[in-house]
Amino acid sequence: MIELQSIxxxxxxxxxxxxxxxxxxxxxxxxxxxxxxxxxxxxxxTLLNIxxxxxxxxxxxxxxxxxxxxxxxxxxxxxxxxxxxxxxxQSFNLVDDLTIAENIELGLxxxxxxxxxxxxLVEAAMDRVGIxxxxxxxxxxxxxxxQQRAAIARAIVGDPDLxxxxxxxxxxxxxxxxxxxxxxxxxxxxxxxxxxxxxxPSHADQASRRIDMLDGRLVxxxxxxx
Ligand code: ADP
Ligand code: ADP
Numbered sequence: 001m002i003e004l005q006s007i008x009x010x011x012x013x014x015x016x017x018x019x020x021x022x023x024x025x026x027x028x029x030x031x032x033x034x035x036x037x038x039x040x041x042x043x044x045x046t047l048l049n050i051x052x053x054x055x056x057x058x059x060x061x062x063x064x065x066x067x068x069x070x071x072x073x074x075x076x077x078x079x080x081x082x083x084x085x086x087x088x089x090q091s092f093n094l095v096d097d098l099t100i101a102e103n104i105e106l107g108l109x110x111x112x113x114x115x116x117x118x119x120x121l122v123e124a125a126m127d128r129v130g131i132x133x134x135x136x137x138x139x140x141x142x143x144x145x146x147q148q149r150a151a152i153a154r155a156i157v158g159d160p161d162l163x164x165x166x167x168x169x170x171x172x173x174x175x176x177x178x179x180x181x182x183x184x185x186x187x188x189x190x191x192x193x194x195x196x197x198x199x200x201p202s203h204a205d206q207a208s209r210r211i212d213m214l215d216g217r218l219v220x221x222x223x224x225x226x
Contacts, residue, residue, distance in 0.1 A: 007060035020046040035204035038213035082110035086155030090167035094139040101135040107157035125153035145176030
């Protein structure tokens with residue numbers, strides 16, 4: 001699905017230059033569930049941003065289904081993300097003054113379609129993550145676990161084939177974290193490809209592949225039995 005070939009990413013701010021990724025090569029196969037682990041600052045978020053075409057590499061090649069996305073302009077990249085990608089974050093990133101249903105509908109912002117069919121999609125996504133009864137609530141009226149499930153609904157409402165999750169259980173207790181993992185495993189079983197950054201070894205163990213990073217490099221990539 002995705003091929004990264006010798007990807008490097010340098011950040012320059014004032015006189016300080018940081019190499020967040022050093023010549024990373026990685027293939028993400030359709031249908032896999034990859035967990036990315038490594039210490040803080042080793043480049044995990046940078047890697048996810050490049051996989052999600054949110055950030056462009058300084059050098060190296062990024063292929064999505066064989067196509068070099070570097071040749072696309074910003075508008076075409078935004079369309080690519082809207083069609084193929086769902087993002088989930090550690091801090092949920094819901095919009096405070098929109099209801100849960102309105103937040104989830106943001107996941108359809110680049111989709112054409114009548115309001116009736118949009119509402120059907122939003123309701124289906126809410127039911128899928130078990131928050132169907134929370135449509136008219138605002139984010140602050142929900143528990144952290146419910147907010148993260150709403151954020152997952154927003155990520156999946158457009159039926160993406162790739163889900164990128166940056167420490168999706170990092171702010172959750174054990175029980176809510178387990179619920180989020182169950183939802184992600186269900187989405188993977190239904191066909192979604194998932195790349196998840198995590199600090200939790202027990203969550204990483206539930207993925208089909210574990211990727212370890214250190215200092216901007218991939219140091220291990222191991223297939224795991226499910
Ligand atoms: P991780 O997700 O593993 O914690 P990151 O990908 O966020 O790591 O960061 C990798 C390195 O790049 C770190 O040294 C970080 O400080 C640096 N970095 C990340 N984003 C920026 C940025 N926008 N500007 C400058 N340096 C950055
Ligand atoms: P669930 O309904 O999925 O079992 P929880 O057990 O997490 O959800 O929450 C129980 C109830 O308490 C829910 O109605 C939830 O909206 C509410 N709730 C939990 N945390 C908060 C909070 N910080 N502020 C307001 N309401 C909350």
